[in-house]
Amino acid sequence: MTMTQAERDASRRRHEEQTQLEVTRTLRTYQREWFARLRSEVFEQGKPYVIGGALVPHEVFEALDLPFITDVWYSGLVAARRQSAYYSNYLSQQGYHEGLSRYGALGLAVLMDEDNPDKPWGGISKPALVVNSIGDRGSDVLAEISGAIRVPIEMPVLARPYPNWWEMSRWNWEDLDGTDRIDVMLEQYKDLVAAAERVAGKRLDYDRLREILDRVNEQEGYFDEVRTIIATAEKLPARLGEVMSQTMGIQWHRGTEWALSQARAFRDEVKYRADNAMWVCPNERYRLMYVGAGLWQNLDFFTEFEERYGAVFVRSNYLSIASDGYLRYGTKDPLRALASRYCTVSEQMHIPGLGGAWALWEAQRHRVDGGLSLGAWWGQRIINVHLEEHGIPVLDFPVDPVDANSWDDTKMRNLVSEFIEKRVAPAQAARK
Amino acid sequence: MTATLTGLASLQYHYANRLAAAREAHAAGRRVVGTIGNTVPRELIMAAGLFPVLVAAEPGASTPTAEIYMEPVIAPETRALFELAVGGQLEFLDLLILSRPFSQLYYYLKEVHRLGRAPHLPALHMFDLMQSQRDAVKVYNTRQLQALRDRLAPFSEADLDESRLDAALALTENARARQRELLDLRWRGVVPGVDALQAIAAGYFMAPDAYADALAGYIADLSSAPPVNHPRLLVLSSEPLSHPHLHAAVEEAGALVVAEDDWWGARAAGAATPPQGNSPMERLLNRYWLESATNGVWPADARERWFREAASRDDTDGVVFYLPPSDHQLGWDYPRLKKWLDSINKRSVLIRDEARVPASRAAIANRVREWLNQ
Numbered sequence: 001m002t003m004t005q006a007e008r009d010a011s012r013r014r015h016e017e018q019t020q021l022e023v024t025r026t027l028r029t030y031q032r033e034w035f036a037r038l039r040s041e042v043f044e045q046g047k048p049y050v051i052g053g054a055l056v057p058h059e060v061f062e063a064l065d066l067p068f069i070t071d072v073w074y075s076g077l078v079a080a081r082r083q084s085a086y087y088s089n090y091l092s093q094q095g096y097h098e099g100l101s102r103y104g105a106l107g108l109a110v111l112m113d114e115d116n117p118d119k120p121w122g123g124i125s126k127p128a129l130v131v132n133s134i135g136d137r138g139s140d141v142l143a144e145i146s147g148a149i150r151v152p153i154e155m156p157v158l159a160r161p162y163p164n165w166w167e168m169s170r171w172n173w174e175d176l177d178g179t180d181r182i183d184v185m186l187e188q189y190k191d192l193v194a195a196a197e198r199v200a201g202k203r204l205d206y207d208r209l210r211e212i213l214d215r216v217n218e219q220e221g222y223f224d225e226v227r228t229i230i231a232t233a234e235k236l237p238a239r240l241g242e243v244m245s246q247t248m249g250i251q252w253h254r255g256t257e258w259a260l261s262q263a264r265a266f267r268d269e270v271k272y273r274a275d276n277a278m279w280v281c282p283n284e285r286y287r288l289m290y291v292g293a294g295l296w297q298n299l300d301f302f303t304e305f306e307e308r309y310g311a312v313f314v315r316s317n318y319l320s321i322a323s324d325g326y327l328r329y330g331t332k333d334p335l336r337a338l339a340s341r342y343c344t345v346s347e348q349m350h351i352p353g354l355g356g357a358w359a360l361w362e363a364q365r366h367r368v369d370g371g372l373s374l375g376a377w378w379g380q381r382i383i384n385v386h387l388e389e390h391g392i393p394v395l396d397f398p399v400d401p402v403d404a405n406s407w408d409d410t411k412m413r414n415l416v417s418e419f420i421e422k423r424v425a426p427a428q429a430a431r432k
Numbered sequence: 433m434t435a436t437l438t439g440l441a442s443l444q445y446h447y448a449n450r451l452a453a454a455r456e457a458h459a460a461g462r463r464v465v466g467t468i469g470n471t472v473p474r475e476l477i478m479a480a481g482l483f484p485v486l487v488a489a490e491p492g493a494s495t496p497t498a499e500i501y502m503e504p505v506i507a508p509e510t511r512a513l514f515e516l517a518v519g520g521q522l523e524f525l526d527l528l529i530l531s532r533p534f535s536q537l538y539y540y541l542k543e544v545h546r547l548g549r550a551p552h553l554p555a556l557h558m559f560d561l562m563q564s565q566r567d568a569v570k571v572y573n574t575r576q577l578q579a580l581r582d583r584l585a586p587f588s589e590a591d592l593d594e595s596r597l598d599a600a601l602a603l604t605e606n607a608r609a610r611q612r613e614l615l616d617l618r619w620r621g622v623v624p625g626v627d628a629l630q631a632i633a634a635g636y637f638m639a640p641d642a643y644a645d646a647l648a649g650y651i652a653d654l655s656s657a658p659p660v661n662h663p664r665l666l667v668l669s670s671e672p673l674s675h676p677h678l679h680a681a682v683e684e685a686g687a688l689v690v691a692e693d694d695w696w697g698a699r700a701a702g703a704a705t706p707p708q709g710n711s712p713m714e715r716l717l718n719r720y721w722l723e724s725a726t727n728g729v730w731p732a733d734a735r736e737r738w739f740r741e742a743a744s745r746d747d748t749d750g751v752v753f754y755l756p757p758s759d760h761q762l763g764w765d766y767p768r769l770k771k772w773l774d775s776i777n778k779r780s781v782l783i784r785d786e787a788r789v790p791a792s793r794a795a796i797a798n799r800v801r802e803w804l805n806q
Contacts, residue, residue: 095767097784099757134564134730137764144768152730154569157535157560161542184562184572191568352501352543378536382501382543 007082018303020273020280023266024242027249030258039122042067048128048199051142053104055346056131056153057338059216060193062255063209064200071104071132071139073252074124078106081120087113096138102400103293103375105138112145128199131192149199151192156181158344163357165348166324173328177343185339193335210334212255217327219254222263223247224323229267229274230314231366235284237273240313241299247319254326285310286424289368291359291383291394292350293375294318298407302416309420315366317349324358325349350379356386363392369431370424372397372416391431393423439649440627443634450637451521454485457639458524463587466522466554468513469531470672470695471561471724473716475600476581477529478640481589486636487522488674489513501540507671507758508788510537517541520552526587528554529580532561533726557583561720563728570721577717597712603640610647611635611701617651618690618698619747621659625667625679625689633674633696660688663804666742667692668769669754670727670762678754678787678796685800690748693739699725727761736769743778750779752800756786779803 019025042049049067051074052058061068078084087109088102094112096105110123126146132139134152143150158181162168168176193204230236230243246266253259272278286309288302294316295301305311325345328337348354363371371394373384384394395415399407437445446453454464465477466487477484489512497518498511514537522528530538538558544550559580562569581592590596611632617623623631631650635643665687667678673696679689691698702723709715729735743751751773755763766782773780781803785792 095770097755097759097763097766099759100763101760134728135761137761140732141764141768150731152564154562154564154728156562156572157532157538157558159558159560161539163546180572180575184569187568187571188566191566352539353546356543378503378505379539381503382540385501 014300018239018300019242020239021242021246021266021269023246023262023269026265027246027262030262031249034253035121038067038069043122043125046125049125050129050131050196050199051107051127051139051148052129052131053133053136053139055133055155055342057189057192057342058252059209059212059255059334059338060189060196060204062212063204064196064202066129066196066200069107069124070252071107071142073248074110075102075104075106076248078110078120083118083120096141100138104132104136108138108142108145111142129195149195151188151195153188153192153342154184155347156184156343158347158351158354161351161353163353164361165344165354166358166361169324170327171329173330173337173340177340181343182336182339185343186336189335189339206334210331213328213331213334213337215257215260216254217329217331219250219260219263220323220326222267223250223319224327225267226270227319227323229270230319233274234277235279236281236287236312236314237278238270239280239303240290240316241302243270244294244316244318245299247322251318251322281306281310281312283310284312286369286420286428287312287314287367288424289313289315289359289363289366289371290317291371291373291387292317292377292380295374295397295399301412304413305416305420308417311420311424313372315362315368320358320362321346321349350377350383352379352382355379355383359383360386360390360392363387363390368392369428370394370419372419374399391427393419393427395419395423439646439653440631442646443631443643443650444627446634446637446643447630450488450490451485453638453642454483455524457483463526463589464524465584465587466525466528467531468528468534468537469726470700471531471533471563471720471726472529472559473577473580473720475597475604475716476577476584476592478600478603479590479596480584480587480592481596482526482584482587483639487513487516487525487528488636489516501544505758505760506536508756508786509672509674510534513537514540517553518544518550522554523552525554527557527583529557529559531559532563533728535560563721563724563726564730565722565734566730573721574717577713581713594712597716601706601712601715605706607635607640607644607647608701609704610644610651612704613651614647614654615691615698615701617654619664619745621661621664621688621690622654622657624660625683625692626676628689629673629676629679629692629697632698632700635700662686662688663749664688664690664747665750665752666690666739666748667694667697667752667754668739668762669694670759671754671756672696673754675788677793678752678783681787681793681796682752682800684793685797686804687750687800689752691742693725693742695725698742699738732765736765739769740772743773744776748778750781750803753780753782754787755782755784756788757784758786 041047050061051069054070054072058068087106090109090113092098110119127148130139130143130148131151134154197203250259250262302313328341331337371387373380373394374397387394458464462483464483466485468487474484489509493512495511495515498514502511545553560576561573618628667689673694682689707715707719709718770780783796785796
């Protein structure tokens with residue numbers, strides 16, 4: 001069932017009441033303006049645009065002034081409107097079985113469901129270019145029904161996994177990712193650039209691309225600072241739902257002047273709150289982390305556990321990967337730097353060995369008492385095993401990050417309560 | 433023992449006892465290299481004087497260790513292979529080469545090995561041959577092939593030169609030619625799909641010359657077999673058919689599986705035209721890059737070309753789409769392919785039950801039976 005207008009208004013009011021960061025409000029304002037612009041220029045006036053996965057080099061499109069939206073961001077938008085269940089069912093009715101990932105496919109459903117007048121924010125128009133990993137067949141369908149160019153990306157396998165990859169990724173990326181792997185990504189990016197140039201009707205300015213990359217590096221540097229503040233402050237200075245939304249809200253626009261300035265403001269505000277002991281939960285007792293995806297379909301769900309248990313979420317992949325996975329200093333050849341970033345990006349969060357080492361390093365750095373494992377990413381279980389073996393209990397949370405069909409409020413509430421009482425609290429006591 | 437078996441019996445023995453020939457070779461002092469997936473060029477291994485064997489999951493085997501480390505999203509085949517490797521059954525191999533579709537398995541194995549929890553693993557090599565048919569990946573694939581050749585060098589029992597590569601290509605081509613003969617017989621309706629699947633796949637576990645002889649014997653035995661008058665079905669599966677259970681269930685329902693778009697079956701033989709190239713290495717590259725049947729082939733036209741030709745044949749009565757719960761790709765193509773089949777008046781049935789699970793097989797047979805009777 002989709003939400004009624006009254007439910008949407010109530011949800012909006014609840015969000016507003018729980019908002020602690022001013023940058024959350026400025027982000028919402030910008031997103032509304034940006035989306036209104038996108039709606040007007042692209043969805044109504046027909047300017048060509050690109051849909052892609054989170055793991056494609058948005059910076060190329062930014063440099064070509066080509067509007068771009070991310071499939072998972074759009075799925076998150078649909079989920080936030082509580083319409084993910086409806087569109088997930090719609091895909092099933094069209095013959096796409098329930099076992100196929102809906103994480104990035106809700107935009108496809110919205111496009112296919114032409115006759116439904118209740119589309120999230122009026123829906124979207126058909127893209128001119130679809131870029132995603134080669135295994136993402138949902139993107140093949142999207143390109144086909146849209147008559148769009150489809151550029152697939154094949155990520156090379158990491159033959160020699162280096163567990164502490166984040167120590168090398170910023171400066172030693174050629175060594176970390178390997179020349180052959182970077183080369184093959186670069187070759188594919190040349191195809192991508194050619195396709196994007198065709199859609200944009202102009203050539204890529206590599207100097208401009210370099211400037212954009214440098215801005216991204218500066219932005220991710222601010223995220224790095226935010227992470228350090230959260231990890232080292234006495235208590236949590238900013239609620240994780242807001243931190244995640246802020247991080248991804250900026251990430252989707254990375255490379256723009258707005259994104260850089262917003263990231264700086266984000267850092268400033270979190271720092272101010274930490275410096276002035278403005279804690280999310282003054283009675284903080286337990287620090288939890290997300291392992292895997294975030295609960296985008298219900299970001300407010302965990303707020304009640306602050307009051308009941310003094311439990312706060314301090315860490316998610318989203319903020320941490322922004323700096324550890326995205327930063328690539330040395331942008332003389334900007335396309336090569338991008339190719340390096342995307343050789344392994346995101347996968348290093350869950351590739352066995354890499355994911356576990358990173359999660360443990362993050363958990364220890366953030367003084368985490370327990371983890372909540374969400375999403376069905378491969379490699380996640382071995383991360384959970386790794387954390388458990390190092391004294392950090394993990395709850396395997398059985399819901400889809402965006403598909404509200406999988407949600408059972410009472411069951412989830414009981415699961416988390418039981419986890420805190422029976423696993424987190426004793427583990428923390430044992431450590432002390 | 434195997435020397436006394438001939439024809440189908442010999443092929444079925446090696447299909448069921450997948451490492452038997454490799455163990456015999458090892459016992460006789462030969463070095464053995466295991467491969468996982470169908471895109472590892474076994475000719476390169478043969479040319480190095482080594483015995484190649486496909487390492488395949490034991491159908492239906494339990495996977496308690498995999499349960500600890502692997503998520504439900506991991507395909508049953510990968511879980512079974514993990515169990516096999518971690519359990520020490522592959523220790524006799526000198527090298528285990530994993531192909532791109534099994535990169536996840538590679539990562540899991542590397543990690544449990546790093547953690548000291550798989551002390552009996554053989555040495556691993558990742559052969560990352562990209563399957564998209566684009567110029568952008570050609571240099572990478574060429575480098576991968578060269579890297580594999582270099583990796584094999586220390587194990588080689590012979591100079592891995594061009595003439596030995598050519599000889600190895602000729603040897604496997606001979607076996608493939610026999611397989612193509614069997615495929616023709618299948619279309620004539622004289623070979624049960626279950627038997628055909630085993631006869632073809634046995635080639636991955638036997639020495640090519642021994643395999644070609646056994647297959648030739650089986651083909652000779654079939655020369656007087658009468659065709660059966662059952663509906664002739666084509667199978668399109670979302671996962672490699674490393675077991676005969678789906679075929680068994682479909683044929684129990686009264687159909688005959690005449691072909692399957694799968695490297696364990698009808699796609700093993702490859703094209704009748706030899707691969708093109710100016711050198712044996714280039715021919716090898718083109719065979720495994722451009723002719724292999726895997727889920728990774730892109731674009732869809734290339735991936736589906738064989739299927740569309742087979743489905744369009746007048747003597748194909750229908751198509752079985754096999755999308756067990758592990759499917760996360762073919763399901764996106766299914767509505768489009770079904771629509772296309774409808775447009776050419778070919779019937780199709782969708783199977784979502786897991787044929788590896790004994791309890792599901794009756795349900796599959798019933799589903800197919802009902803469909804055939806509609």
